[in-house]
Amino acid sequence: MTEAASQSQFTPRVFSGIKPSGGLTLGNYLGAIKRFVEMQGPDFETLYCVVDLHAITVWQDPAELRTATREVAASYLASGIDPEKSILFNQSQVSQHAELGWIFNCVARVGWMNRMTQFKEKAGKNAEKQSLGLYAYPSLMAADILLYHATHVPVGEDQKQHVELTRDIAAKFNHDYKTEFFPLTTPVIEGPAMRVMNLRDGTKKMSKSGESDMERINMLDDADTIAKKFRKARTDPEALPDTLDGLKERPEARNLVDIYAALSDQSPEAVITEYAGAGWGQFKPALADLAVEKLAPISSEMQRLLDDPAEIDRILARGSERARAIAAPILERTYEIVGLVR
Ligand code: AMP
Ligand code: TRP
DSSP states (O other): OOHHHHHTTSOOEEEEEEOOSSOOBHHHIIIIIHHHHHHOBTTBEEEEEEOHHHHTTSOOOHHHHHHHHHHHHHHHHHHTOOTTTEEEEEGGGSTHHHHHHHHHHTTSOHHHHHTOHHHHHHHGGGGGGSOHHHHHHHHHHHHHHHTTTOSEEEOOGGGHHHHHHHHHHHHHHHHHTTOOOSOOOEEEOOSTTTTOBOSSOTTSBOOTTOSOGGGOOBTTOOHHHHHHHHHHSOOOSSOOOSSGGGGTTOHHHHHHHHHHHHHTTOOHHHHHHHHTTOOHHHHHHHHHHHHHHHHHHHHHHHHHHHTOHHHHHHHHHHHHHHHHHHHHHHHHHHHHHHTOOO
């Protein structure tokens, strides 16, 4: 069977997730959450998860983990994920994730895991001291996706390799058990913000865990902080060119143009055309104003939601119930295929 033919038997379904491991950044918003909202609609069934079991692959203080979990849920809701249209839940309430994760630990090969660049980057020279969970994490991520037979996964660039591994796991499972049970999921990595860079070093990704707060915009930053961070963002002395080609060797400048484009739903080409010849004294304040205009309503709605954690917990519990209704029969069938007596 061709891949296209084998894919068409699956309901178009989107799954994606964010780890509750510290504050959310503009990278999470533009590279993930904003795109999750855009995929909500008649074309797909959508599931959005707070992947708490992934967060604990590195140490998390229990109280902070609870807060961070509700904060990610609040960011989904405040950005426009509708818990009626999408299934919004946290991973640990659907025990099938961990169960399918174990099956996939027995499908994935050690050699495949050794090629995962994110583990190498995070572990650095201290690989021996990392948790076994951090190493096995991509196999749990494959379980998150395949537990729902998800056909599409919107993620930032940094997750591409993990979605490819998910396809490898699905293909090996299907091959070993002579079945077409799991789909070969498509990563959806598009738009100008698939890799938002650090504001102090345009060659590094903007992340929750970078050393200095000045290198990232947090979704909960206030207007003055956002303006200050963009004002102090590293750039070069030159004005903006009139084509994108002129930004080739200027990673910091390119990043700010891409952020502007993503926030204003334009192409980077359109932004360059509008601002050709502009200096940073003009572009940075315009960017800061735009970011505040887009983020302020989201962060104030997040704050409002976080004042009522019980309501967030109710939404997550209800979403988990709906997620289990899809997940349970798929795990059950997987167990049968593998030969586990039920
Ligand atoms: P994480 O915070 O690592 O759980 O990431 C959650 C989602 O946000 C994933 O889809 C990431 O690819 C995306 N993401 C995180 N940081 C960035 C960034 N700097 N640029 C684009 N996407 C990002
Ligand atoms: N690994 C992803 C990250 O660090 C988070 C994640 C876990 C995820 N499971 C997923 C993303 C399933 C998409 C689909 O960003």
